[in-house]
Amino acid sequence: MTHEVFNQVPPLAGHDVSDEAALLDGLHREGAGWAEAEVRELGRLAGTERAQEWGRLANEHPPVLRTHDRCGHRIDEVEFHPAWHELMTVAVTHGLHGSAWTDPREGAHVARAAKFYTWRVDAGHGCPVSMTYAAVPALRQSPELAALYEPLLARPEYDFGLRPPLTKTALLAGMSMTEKQGGSDVRANTTTAAPQPDGTYRLVGHKWFTSAPMCDVFLTLAQAPGGLTCFLVPRVLPDGGLNPLRLMRLKDKLGNRSNASSEVEYDEAVAWRVGDEGRGVRTIIEMVNMTRLDCVIGAASGMRLGVTTAASHAAHRSAFGRPLIDQPLMRNVLADLAIESEAATTTMLRLAGATDRSVRGSESETAFKRLGLAVSKYWICKRWPAHAAEALECLGGNGYVEDSGMPRLFRESPLNSIWEGSGNVAALDLLRATLREPQTLEAFFDEVALSQGADKRLDAAIRETKESFADTSTIEYRARRVAENLALVLQASLLVRHGHPAVADAFCATRLGGDWGGAFGTLPPGLDVAPIIDRATPKVA
Known part of the structure; x- marks a missing residue:
């Protein structure tokens, strides 16, 4: 009688993980x-x-x-x-x-x-x-x-x-x-x-x-x-x-x-x-580029696992008289995590497509992949640890316990940023690519230009990112910021063209528009977060 179990979350099992x-x-x-x-x-x-x-x-x-x-x-x-x-x-x-x-x-x-x-x-x-x-x-x-x-x-x-x-x-x-x-x-x-x-x-x-x-x-x-x-x-x-x-x-x-x-x-x-x-480096780099793609895929996959676990928990857990998923601040956090996850997933699929077409002989896709993969390896893998920590926190103390699976996810999250070149290596690699293979930068901006006119915030961010290459005297010192900006305009361009309108709008408003705090869960008022959260909540049979 003293140990009635209630308000606990059932295991996230019995669903199609690919139903996304x-x-x-x-x-x-x-x-x-x-x-x-x-x-x-x-x-x-x-x-x-x-x-x-x-x-x-x-x-x-x-x-x-x-x-x-x-x-x-x-x-x-x-x-x-x-x-x-x-x-x-x-x-x-x-x-x-x-x-x-x-x-x-x-x-x-x-x-x-x-x-x-x-x-x-x-x-x-x-x-x-x-x-x-x-x-x-x-x-x-x-x-x-x-x-x-x-x-x-x-x-x-x-x-x-x-x-x-x-x-x-x-x-x-x-x-x-x-x-x-x-x-x-x-x-x-x-x-x-x-x-x-x-x-x-x-x-x-x-x-x-x-x-x-x-x-x-x-x-x-x-x-x-x-x-x-x-x-x-x-x-x-x-x-x-x-x-x-x-x-x-x-x-x-x-x-x-x-x-x-x-x-x-x-x-x-x-x-x-x-x-x-x-020619060992030139030979082995063929292998390294493929494993870097898998670093991006793995980080995107980890983000998806984090946000779906957090959303499932919030859907089944109540606090202060109502489900967590209905509470405004938790909705802000979940939506923000979902936005980051969808941006990573959409980007990794575009890079996989470029890989496929590159293998089949497309020079333009090879050039785009060279730079797109470097910036995505830097940014998406760098975002995962913060994302995993916030997803864990959505479960409160339960998330800090091994049974939840979240500590294992959190311990895993720094690896992909380190493996196959840590953040500095990835950022410097993209600069090396733009210097030795200028067609890669041209191909990258050709890709993001496909979104031109769809969102003023994105158009402005693309202009600013192009201008960041003008001052070469400090560009190595600024390499991480350059990589971040390139990654963000690529993600925004893909979401504007192919993503859900609510996800694309929220991404541009926060990651590009400057209306965003330093932590997840700081989306501004006025965004349509309902479809974003719904897309992240797993449908368990």
């Missing part, structure tokens, strides 16, 4: 409407208690490194909870890892992005999935290697275990670039690569971050006689012996705990060169 107007509209707009049934199938699975439990268990029971067997033999294996393998099986069989590369249909990369976005039950296993997807364009720099490995990297099968790569039914790929003395400055790498008479190389050195070390092959950077070069390194050699990649320890990370990240020593590890000697 911004996602499905963008899927069709960017040429992948044919994939809606596939996306919805995955969305229904992502919304089940079973799938969400896999995500919880994979994080509650993180991977364990086993360096030696009981007899003292070096094995360098990582053990995962069975939930990890369930997550990986779903991701791979649904083609999130590489099927877009072998699917001839227009929009294949958009379909893959939508599914990657939808399968949000755990972020950690997305790492090997993303790296496998990204490895293909880099590997194509050596057609003979691509012919051997690409079909296995794209096959929708999950074949876990250490065996010679070419004997397996399917493969996963990782990357291993960062060294302790260099970080993002990979040209400072000291790992050496000595050429051998048989055409292979022997690698000696230490890598500070190698995520998903149980992948079958890795793309890595090392100093060859001709300079920094990209190499393909298998975990297991063709004769069945272990390649001497010594897993020294697993990183104890803030988040992303279901995924193993390790330090690795190469002790005369066998490797095959990918691309020409001395």
Whole structure:
């Protein structure tokens, strides 16, 4: 009698995670409407208690490194909870890892992005999935290697275990670039690569971050006689012996705990060169650009999870005599979170469309993607931690408790801004692009100009953003502000053209019009927030 449970929120389960107007509209707009049934199938699975439990268990029971067997033999294996393998099986069989590369249909990369976005039950296993997807364009720099490995990297099968790569039914790929003395400055790498008479190389050195070390092959950077070069390194050699990649320890990370990240020593590890000697950065950048796209997708997906969880809580929780979702200030917060989420989702789909058309040979889309991806990687990933914190706070004390799932979401949120180039790296990269490839800036402004005349606030913001490039003497110091302004005019342009009118109006009024405070929930009066909140509230069966 003393413990009657009431006014508690039911679990957010039993709904289609992909049932989101911004996602499905963008899927069709960017040429992948044919994939809606596939996306919805995955969305229904992502919304089940079973799938969400896999995500919880994979994080509650993180991977364990086993360096030696009981007899003292070096094995360098990582053990995962069975939930990890369930997550990986779903991701791979649904083609999130590489099927877009072998699917001839227009929009294949958009379909893959939508599914990657939808399968949000755990972020950690997305790492090997993303790296496998990204490895293909880099590997194509050596057609003979691509012919051997690409079909296995794209096959929708999950074949876990250490065996010679070419004997397996399917493969996963990782990357291993960062060294302790260099970080993002990979040209400072000291790992050496000595050429051998048989055409292979022997690698000696230490890598500070190698995520998903149980992948079958890795793309890595090392100093060859001709300079920094990209190499393909298998975990297991063709004769069945272990390649001497010594897993020294697993990183104890803030988040992303279901995924193993390790330090690795190469002790005369066998490797095959990918691309020409001395062109390692140019080769590996093909992979980096794809994983940067996934950073944007992942951040957008995390924002969507945050706002839908907050909206579901507010719809079921009452305070001071009425549901939270009916209270004006909570409506302000929820609407503001939803606006940020829809802007991120719409942008990531546009970038996925540009990726698809770039792969198919469009020079204009390649130029737009080069700059659009850099500014979006900076801004959307930078916005996620603040968004996750506010979404957590919508649940009050319940949000601070692990059972809610919000602490895991919050711990995950800083990663995408750090991975594949932190904020400064991303901001400076866009400046480098405008200097070395001026057509990228032209293509970017051609894109946002498609909204000209639709909103005076946006027109003014575009003019001001163009003018910010006039003073080159301080532009590096101002690089973050430049990146932010570029991202905001891109998001506003896309929302004005393709988004819900209420979302577009609120975005321009706040992010561009200056009528906005420093925190979420500071929308000005007079905006139509009802449809914005309705679009963010999940429809649970």
